[in-house]
Amino acid sequence: MRICVLGASGYTGAVLMRLLMDHPKVTELIPVxxxxxxxxxxxxxxxxxxxxQGKLPSERSLLSRDQALRAKPDAVFSALPHGVSAQFCKPFFSNSIVLDLSADFRLKNEEAHRRAYGTAPPMRKLRETAVYGLTELRENDIREANLISVPGCYPTCALLPILPLAHASVIASATITINSLSGISGAGRSEKKDSMFVERSENALAYNPGISHRHHPEMVQEIRRAGISCNLFFIPHLVPMRRGIFSTISVPVNGEHREIAMRVEEALGRAYADKLFINLTGNRIPSTRDVVGSNRCDIGWTVESTGNGVSMLFLFSVIDNLLKGASGQAIQDFNIRFGFPQDCGLPLRGEV
Incomplete structure (x- = not known):
């Protein structure tokens, strides 16, 4: 297959290039x-x-969009920033399957997009047809999609443990609090003062807490789609590591804590029984070092009694933000769309 990568020089694009260079179904790779x-x-x-394997252009250089268009790629991965990606992809939409890793097609509500990104959302009709590529939970839709909007890294880490419990009515209307710790690579490759070594080393901080973070409406959209009307509080943190996201999700749940723990185990086990890239750790809390370098999401949980028939459910979820949170999930979506095994070209095991 002939594959095009837009934005091949950024962090996300660089990871895509590495994975696709080793993907057994990719015969030609067009870096743009x-x-x-x-x-x-x-x-x-x-x-x-x-x-x-001779997948790159003979001159081994970055190509223009026009050169890529003439090559007629079967699929296009866009690792361009939001606000740029949709317009740059425009000539490809009628001829190639497009997997967009920006936020341009994630939000269905125009006002929510405008508040989060400060601009009007692009291409209304096309956005309405885009499939949200949260792989394990949207496989049937992905198989038929011509435009796949790859989820953000924070939403991927949080939604994978939450949504199966919503579908199983373990979590009903409630207050959900998500605390997420992210490595610095989540800020991208462009030069920023806040990403400098002297700013991040030996330093941790929360930023854009509550509803002000751009990924908040994305999580709200998908949780509501699962049938929950909830108060969602999201507090992201930057911590001094290169890669990885650790999320702790707290939800008060009606019921006795042992019963809730059994229902959580049953619901997650049922949802992810045959999913290669989901590893359930039970009451062992996973860590980012378990998954960095892999396309896995590891999920653990504990439940504590708060008295008066209410328990507190704690969910713990870890991913590599550049793999399962971006490029790896995009290729997993690609594999589903074209009928390849989901682990084709993707690492299952974390780095040592």
């Missing part, structure tokens, strides 16, 4: 840049290594 056309790939990414 909107800002560095003609530059040798090695000038922006020395770590890519040798092209042993």
């Amino acid at each position: 840049s909107s800002t560095a056309v003609g530059r040798p790939i090695d000038e922006v990414d020395w770590g890519l290594g040798a092209d042993t």
Whole structure:
């Protein structure tokens, strides 16, 4: 298959390039840049290594969109920023399957998009047809989709444990609090003062808490789609590590704590029994080092009694933000869409 990567020089694009270089179903890889056309790939990414299978252009350089269009790719991965991606992808929509890793097609509500991103959402009709590519929970829709909107990293980490419990009525209308810790690579590759080593090393902080973070409406949209009308509080934190997200999710639940624990285990076990990239750890709390370098999401939980017939459910979820939170999930969506095994070209095991 002939595959195009837009934004091949960013963190997400670089991970896509590595995964697709080793993907057994990809025969030709077209790296595209909107800002560095003609530059040798090695000038922006020395770590890519040798092209042993001859997938890259013969000149091994970044190509323009027009060159990619002439190549007629079967699928296009867009790792461009929100507000740019949809417009840059426009010529591909009628000819290729598009997997968009930006936020341009994630939100169905126009006002929610406007509040989160400060601009009007692009292409209303096309946005309405986009499938939200939360892989394990939207497989049937992904199989038929021509435009797949790959979820954000924070929502992926939080929604994978929450949504099966919503569908099983373990979580009903409630207050859900999500505390997430993220590595610095989640901020992207562009130069920012807040991403400098001297700012992040030996330093942790919360930022954009509550409803002000851009991923908040994305999580609300999908939780409501699961039938829950809830108060959702989201507090993201930056911590001094390169990769990974750790989420602690707190939900008060009516019922005795042992009964709730059994229902959680049954619901998650049923939802993810045959899912290669979901690892349920039970009452063992997972850690980011378990999953960094893999496309897995590890999920654990505990339940404590608060008295008066109410229990507090704690869910713990970890992912690699550049893999399961971005490029890895995009390729998992790609595999489903084209009928390949879901683990085709994707790592199951974390780094040692």
